[in-house]
Amino acid sequence: MTACVSEPVSWLRLERYALGELDGAAAGAIRDHLAACPVCHACLARIEADDRALPPLPVSRAKPTRAFWSWPRLAWAGGLLAAAAALLLVLRPGRDARPVLGQSTPPGDRIKGGTDATIAIVRERAGAVTAEAATFEDGDRFEVRVTCAQLAPVWADVVVFQRAEVSFPLAPSRIPCGNDVTFPGAFRITPGPGGLEPATVCVAIDPAGTPDRVAIQAAGPGAPGLACRPLALAPPPLRAGLCDQLLPAKLRDRHFPSMTMLDEELPPQVAAAGCLLSDAKRPAHVHVLCQDEPGFAGLMDAVRASATKVTELSVGRAAFTADATLQLWDDDAPCLATLNGYTGDATALARALAASLTPAIGARIHALAQ
Amino acid sequence: MAAVSDPTIAYRTFGPALIRKAERLLRSREDAVDVVHALFVELVQHPPDTMDLPYLYRAVTNRCLNAVRDRATRARLLAREEASVAPVARVRCDDEVIGLELLAKLTDRLDERHLEVLVCRYVDEMTQDEIADHLGTSRKTIGKRLAKIRDEVIALRGDA
Numbered sequence: 001m002t003a004c005v006s007e008p009v010s011w012l013r014l015e016r017y018a019l020g021e022l023d024g025a026a027a028g029a030i031r032d033h034l035a036a037c038p039v040c041h042a043c044l045a046r047i048e049a050d051d052r053a054l055p056p057l058p059v060s061r062a063k064p065t066r067a068f069w070s071w072p073r074l075a076w077a078g079g080l081l082a083a084a085a086a087l088l089l090v091l092r093p094g095r096d097a098r099p100v101l102g103q104s105t106p107p108g109d110r111i112k113g114g115t116d117a118t119i120a121i122v123r124e125r126a127g128a129v130t131a132e133a134a135t136f137e138d139g140d141r142f143e144v145r146v147t148c149a150q151l152a153p154v155w156a157d158v159v160v161f162q163r164a165e166v167s168f169p170l171a172p173s174r175i176p177c178g179n180d181v182t183f184p185g186a187f188r189i190t191p192g193p194g195g196l197e198p199a200t201v202c203v204a205i206d207p208a209g210t211p212d213r214v215a216i217q218a219a220g221p222g223a224p225g226l227a228c229r230p231l232a233l234a235p236p237p238l239r240a241g242l243c244d245q246l247l248p249a250k251l252r253d254r255h256f257p258s259m260t261m262l263d264e265e266l267p268p269q270v271a272a273a274g275c276l277l278s279d280a281k282r283p284a285h286v287h288v289l290c291q292d293e294p295g296f297a298g299l300m301d302a303v304r305a306s307a308t309k310v311t312e313l314s315v316g317r318a319a320f321t322a323d324a325t326l327q328l329w330d331d332d333a334p335c336l337a338t339l340n341g342y343t344g345d346a347t348a349l350a351r352a353l354a355a356s357l358t359p360a361i362g363a364r365i366h367a368l369a370q
Numbered sequence: 371m372a373a374v375s376d377p378t379i380a381y382r383t384f385g386p387a388l389i390r391k392a393e394r395l396l397r398s399r400e401d402a403v404d405v406v407h408a409l410f411v412e413l414v415q416h417p418p419d420t421m422d423l424p425y426l427y428r429a430v431t432n433r434c435l436n437a438v439r440d441r442a443t444r445a446r447l448l449a450r451e452e453a454s455v456a457p458v459a460r461v462r463c464d465d466e467v468i469g470l471e472l473l474a475k476l477t478d479r480l481d482e483r484h485l486e487v488l489v490c491r492y493v494d495e496m497t498q499d500e501i502a503d504h505l506g507t508s509r510k511t512i513g514k515r516l517a518k519i520r521d522e523v524i525a526l527r528g529d530a
Contacts, residue, residue, distance in 0.1 A: 008495050011391060012427055019383070019387070039460055050386065050390055054382070054385045055407055057378055057407070
């Protein structure tokens with residue numbers, strides 16, 4: 001059924017109505033129409049049911065930071081670190097920890113042809129942002145940040161080399177020079193006929209005009225004026241039995257909406273972290289941080305401050321923070337579960353996870369108290 | 371919240387609505403997310419004084435049309451068009467639903483001003499008065515542009 005009873009309410013007006021932006025008369029007119037028109041009412045229902053998460057927005061002029069709360073036992077747990085980065089970027093977009101021009105830059109980063117510039121590749125994987133990505137897998141989104149020294153804006157173009165293939169995923173753009181200037185747009189690296197292959201991501205910079213794509217294609221990654229970073233393929237997720245010791249059996253290999261939880265290998269030092277990993281395509285990580293962990297109070301305050309749409313559950317509370325990280329906590333229980341990278345039906349998952357994780361949190365608290 | 375000046379707040383507030391709009395046009399959630407995300411990456415770098423949903427709707431329209439105009443992107447979008455996200459299409463042009471394929475053909479025949487009216491009318495499903503208000507032009511002009519759009523749709527049907 002697509003016929004409206006009269007003139008349909010436009011999607012823009014429906015969206016503004018759903019946001020509560022319209023004044024009394026305009027809202028009243030829409031309300032009256034919706035009461036009489038099942039088609040437009042269905043459109044509004046569609047808006048209200050669409051509760052999927054937004055990918056995190058990078059902070060301007062990149063500020064990958066050091067944690068204001070320390071979780072040293074996680075420092076080398078690669079998968080968890082990537083997930084934690086997304087949270088930290090939003091909670092504390094603070095000091096610029098990256099090298100600036102004039103400081104030493106890694107070899108291979110310099111622009112050949114006299115232009116001094118470096119690049120950083122920012123990866124977003126299912127909601128988790130990694131500021132200086134070195135690996136990738138199918139489905140990752142990338143942005144490039146350029147640090148260059150010219151006084152005037154320069155022309156820049158992103159180039160991706162994979163074996164013999166050269167692609168230019170974004171339109172050339174004139175960007176101002178500075179530290180960590182985000183190149184406009186995001187891109188993905190898609191598998192070729194032979195599957196995914198390691199890539200080299202470069203930015204061609206030319207102060208005079210748009211970089212010559214034909215020349216770059218002909219010369220390859222060695223072309224003058226390129227700043228490059230290699231991207232290796234992400235290793236397959238590790239499987240081990242450590243989660244057996246950390247989590248109750250009912251949490252392992254459990255199917256949630258759009259997500260299957262699997263074991264993830266973690267070092268023994270990461271004793272207080274839950275270790276659940278979604279299927280390989282859309283990894284999502286669950287962390288459990290408890291009261292006796294360093295930084296717990298600060299993190300909990302930050303989560304409470306930035307949580308949106310807090311859902312009351314019989315077993316606690318669930319909410320998304322600004323970076324689309326799902327948080328689960330119980331005001332009476334001194335633990336917080338953090339889920340990065342989930343993009344499916346948040347409410348259903350929140351309920352399912354909260355119901356399952358709370359006993360796990362309880363078990364963990366009990367174990368820590370021993 | 372009518373207008374905001376902080377792009378991150380605007381993203382959080384209006385982002386979902388803009389993604390839905392882009393998805394109706396591009397028929398791909400993934401591409402819709404990319405379009406809206408790229409828009410806000412730019413807004414974070416060069417924030418306007420204020421932005422509200424109508425302003426951002428226009429920005430998303432233009433970016434989606436650029437994506438459809440780009441031959442490589444168009445081919446990819448058409449190849450993976452997801453039927454499941456087809457719009458309800460309460461408003462049709464001469465009994466035609468303006469789908470991605472028809473829109474792609476029309477981008478070759480119409481200029482930007484006409485395409486923006488086309489999106490307002492047949493994708494965003496605005497009334498002529500609303501379009502005139504949204505684009506800051508007269509209803510008469512909108513009527514003329516819609517007439518030309520109808521002519522082109524009929525011509526395309528004849529070509530087919």
